[in-house]
Amino acid sequence: MGNAQPLPILITGGGRRIGLALAHHFLNLRQPVIVSYRTEYPTIDTLRKAGAVCVQADFSTDEGILAFADKVKADNRGLRGIIHNASDWRAEKPGTSLSETLSCMLQIHVHAPYLLNHALQDLLRGHGHAASDIIHFTDYVVERGSDKHIAYAASKAALDNMTRSFARKLAPEVKVNAIAPSLILFNDHDDADYRREALNKSLMKIAPGEKEVIDLIDYIFTSCYVTGRTFGVDGGRPLR
Numbered sequence: 001m002g003n004a005q006p007l008p009i010l011i012t013g014g015g016r017r018i019g020l021a022l023a024h025h026f027l028n029l030r031q032p033v034i035v036s037y038r039t040e041y042p043t044i045d046t047l048r049k050a051g052a053v054c055v056q057a058d059f060s061t062d063e064g065i066l067a068f069a070d071k072v073k074a075d076n077r078g079l080r081g082i083i084h085n086a087s088d089w090r091a092e093k094p095g096t097s098l099s100e101t102l103s104c105m106l107q108i109h110v111h112a113p114y115l116l117n118h119a120l121q122d123l124l125r126g127h128g129h130a131a132s133d134i135i136h137f138t139d140y141v142v143e144r145g146s147d148k149h150i151a152y153a154a155s156k157a158a159l160d161n162m163t164r165s166f167a168r169k170l171a172p173e174v175k176v177n178a179i180a181p182s183l184i185l186f187n188d189h190d191d192a193d194y195r196r197e198a199l200n201k202s203l204m205k206i207a208p209g210e211k212e213v214i215d216l217i218d219y220i221f222t223s224c225y226v227t228g229r230t231f232g233v234d235g236g237r238p239l240r
């Protein structure tokens with residue numbers, strides 16, 4: 001009985017950056033992990049060799065989301081948690097359809113978590129009080145808005161709101177919390193001016209890397225009381 005394998009944590013968009021770092025973190029703790037990936041990066045093979053179950057999934061349509069949920073349900077008797085990391089940081093751009101930008105942002109930040117939380121709730125329930133977690137990755141811009149990423153900010157705001165709705169719906173078996181980062185990691189193409197300006201926006205003036213987020217997720221998973229909350233990881237940016 002005591003040797004039962006722990007239930008897996010499902011991480012969406014785990015092929016790169018924060019999702020990838022989270023997957024390796026849990027695998028190092030011998031915690032089983034299921035990763036959804038859209039693009040087959042070499043990292044996916046590395047994850048498989050480290051023991052992750054990697055499932056190809058494109059959340060650009062509801063059909064793609066629901067097919068992924070069916071696969072997870074068919075292969076698993078339960079889940080320890082779901083981390084909704086998959087995201088697209090799309091700006092409004094001249095020459096790009098505004099409707100398409102808005103649909104794309106709503107699809108990945110609202111449809112995917114909304115449909116997956118409903119479809120997979122039975123896998124999260126039934127394991128005891130506060131035994132399971134859902135984590136939504138939102139963004140600091142939910143508070144402030146963003147003139148360059150209006151649809152992105154709005155869709156993350158909807159996700160932030162769903163944190164409280166799903167916390168109500170799934171308590172006390174499942175805790176549901178959000179992480180609202182500001183700058184965590186730069187992208188490779190960010191130039192020196194962009195980096196300087198971005199660093200200057202916070203009080204702490206660093207891009208802290210994935211560990212800040214990993215440590216917070218470890219805390220949230222350990223808690224048996226914290227639910228329906230949004231945790232800023234923003235270097236004091238609102239105080240600037």
Ligand SMILES: NC(=O)C1=CN([C@@H]2O[C@H](COP(=O)(O)OP(=O)(O)OC[C@H]3O[C@@H](n4cnc5c(N)ncnc54)[C@H](OP(=O)(O)O)[C@@H]3O)[C@@H](O)[C@H]2O)C=CC1
Pocket residue numbers: 012013014015016017018019037038039057058059060084085086087088089108137138139140180181182183184185186
């Ligand atoms: N990095 C930062 O500084 C910040 C991050 N955040 C949030 O933290 C989370 C992780 O950030 P980060 O690691 O930078 O994210 P990335 O943008 O680097 O990666 C997001 C992942 O989501 C996947 N994805 C995107 N669209 C889809 C789709 N339609 N279907 C399936 N998968 C999809 C991507 O797959 P593919 O590679 O195939 O496109 C990728 O693996 C995100 O939710 C982000 O918004 C918030 C604020 C700051």
Ligand SMILES: Nc1nc2c(c(=O)[nH]1)N=C([C@H](O)[C@@H](O)CO)CN2
Pocket residue numbers: 086087088089139181182183184185186187198
């Ligand atoms: N899905 C993503 N969302 C966000 C990203 C990213 O690369 N992918 N990056 C940011 C920025 O780091 C920004 O917070 C500061 O430059 C925001 N969201």
